[in-house]
Amino acid sequence: MRLVTILVFCSLFMEVTGDGWYSFFKEAIQGTWDLWRAYRDNLEANYQNSDRYFWARGNFEAQQRGTGGIWAAKIISTSRKYFQGLLNRFYFGMRDHGQESLESTREAEEWGRSGKNPNHFRPQGLPEKF
Numbered sequence: 001m002r003l004v005t006i007l008v009f010c011s012l013f014m015e016v017t018g019d020g021w022y023s024f025f026k027e028a029i030q031g032t033w034d035l036w037r038a039y040r041d042n043l044e045a046n047y048q049n050s051d052r053y054f055w056a057r058g059n060f061e062a063q064q065r066g067t068g069g070i071w072a073a074k075i076i077s078t079s080r081k082y083f084q085g086l087l088n089r090f091y092f093g094m095r096d097h098g099q100e101s102l103e104s105t106r107e108a109e110e111w112g113r114s115g116k117n118p119n120h121f122r123p124q125g126l127p128e129k130f
Helices: 004-011 018-045 052-065 067-091 099-113
Strands: none
Touching: 018 052, 018 067, 052 067, 052 099, 067 099
């Protein structure tokens, strides 16, 4: 049932045709990989105030993949936001903790998904490797 719902959603709202199913899911998987790579680089860099840059970069790279990449980036970004909110509220007992951080990260994600240069959020001193 869930698979049928996803297929109908993709057909109606994402303008995926019969010929484009393979490319859509391929782009979605590649977009997911782009976001994972940006997250891994963020952990490896361990650089203060670099979260926004890495989220913008991951969303930008996923957006470059096409419709499937944009879809995957939106799903992952929204899921992360809700999961982090649930953790803060029920596990840590903090109702509004990190709202500013979530808002600024959301702004960076939308910046990247719109195709704008993610280096706008790059902090000074971040190694060129990233």
